[in-house]
Amino acid sequence: MPPAALPLRPAAQPAALLVPVVLFAAAALPPLAPLLQASLPLHVLVQFPLLVAAGFGAGRTAARRRGPCDVAEAIAALLLAIGCLAFWMLPRWLDAAVLDARVDALKAASLALLCGLPGGWCWGVLPAVARGVLWANGVSMAVVMGWLYLNAPERLCTTYLLDEQAVLGEGMLILGAGLALWGIVAALRGPQPGSS
């Protein structure tokens, strides 16, 4: 049986909805979106996380209001989120998002609604080991992706130059190291008061 909805302080309700909406608008609309998409590293390492974070925040709010999902739903939601993220990591679709506004809108909506939202809604329900597996996989895949971008024998995206590809590769390696460090520090600290 899914756990009951967590209470949300009335004063926190507007802010809880406002933050994801503002985040989404900032990441997906001008003037910031074209600036972010002008650079491959900013596109992948800044716009993507902002869109996912917007959806994640909305998902957390939904979990508080409607109650979190159960474990089976959480696994399905996380698979959906991973699939969505993997799809938009393909260079072909990064190009398409830059060149076609409709694809870009689809990207923004899907990263927020199919990746971030289910992730935020169900994250707290996932067993701790499953969360650990996702973290570990995130670290190792960031390293692998970083290597792929650094060592690709040719340009992967037609809309971005080779040197940006290399910067993205380095950024991915730094992301992997940062994720690893964050996980280790969190495990050392243990549960903090008020954390779910």
Place this chain on the structure above:
Amino acid sequence: MPADAPGREGPTPFARRILAAYIAVTALVLVLMMVLGVLMRLAQSEWLALDPALFYQSMTIHGVGMVGIAAVGGAAVMWYFLSHHVRLDARILLANLVLFLAGTVAILAAAFLGGFAGAWTFLFPLPASSGGAWESGAAATFLLGLLGIGVGFLLLFLDVARALIRDRGGLARALGWPQLFAGSIEPAPPPTVVASAMVTIVNIPALVAGAAIIVISLVNLIVPEFGVDALFAKNMTYFFGHTFVNATMYMTVIAVYEILPRHTGRPWKVNRVFLAAWTASTAMVLLVYPHHLMMDFVMPAWALAIGQVVSYLNGFPVLLVTGLGTLAIVHRSGIRWSATTTLMFIGMFGWMAGVIPAILDATIVVNRVMHNTMWVPGHFHFYMLLGLVPMLVAFMYHFTGLERGAPEGGAAPDRWAIGVFLFAGLGFVVTFLQSGRDGVPRRWAQHLPEWLLQDRIAAALSLLVLAAGAVMLLRVLRGALRGGAAWSAEA
């Protein structure tokens, strides 16, 4: 809570059966891997005609098999004793064993059917550049098998981390940092908890790095246009490999902390020195791996310096607190010597003496001469054969209750087997070291006539080690397969 959550009173019957399977698998694989080792020594001494291709396949399997089974045995020790302190999930223990066995099948097929012989370290570019000795499919099968085993251990350590965070308030608390750094007067965590936290902290990043380099190697096998920086690959591989192997000892030594006090009637005291030693080793185990790259002149000098300095320091903190602690709780305790306690002491000796050749080899100027000689197998056989294996066998005796009713000093077969194992084992590792001192290269299937005398001495001694090891391990295997009836009531 999982359906079969063991609580904090030790493993449930379900978990005990899985642990018995761990012990049975460990005993069996140890004997089989020793057989492969003996065959290689017989081949080098020209007493056995072994196709060089088969020699290198056997060397690959011997290496990966010994590393894997040391980890399986160590995990059994850690899980069994830790389950008395935190609630672990036996289903994950089982999943790790299943993944280990599945990975083992893939690795055996890769070597003996596919011909893969790139050594357990699978260093780039060897898996992809066999010179026709094996197809890329064999290398990919080997790497996938290794990946499966790594995923199993990752699950196991994530579950240990989960349990330590939930039941002990985080890994820092499990390491005793409040007592060490903040002057907390709360009771310090038990030694098993401290050691398990350390192993978890070092092994999870190591396994993640291992998974990344294996996936990178697989991509390179399938699409060779994606090149790999050989130095990057070697750093990743040894960060994973060295840390993972090193951690097997830190898991296994938990047996000393838990079993010796039961024989001496004195508790193992955890003080600030003990906590400081384990914290220091946590950091140093993660930093020490560059001592595997001292022959790589393109490595930054500072990294090699770290490798040398940390190698000098790495083993000592835990080694000293454990060695001195062992002497302290045994001295005038009226201990009744048994096969278990004797094996523990041999293990402590092997651990302490076995690091000395490693420290010598970790000196840059020595390493450049000695690293590709038999000196290095001399070190790790000393450390593993006379350090880790006796501790593992002692745990197995304890778990299976083999010593129940045995006279002082142990049953006659055990006394003989332990004596032969110790003296033949010592001779065996000293022969390795002497060969290294004489500059005999390691990893060569065929040796020059000038090296045959040492090879033949080693081969004869290895047969004795195998015989003695088989006596002990096959007794353990029988005890484990008999199941619950033979297990000690206390265990």
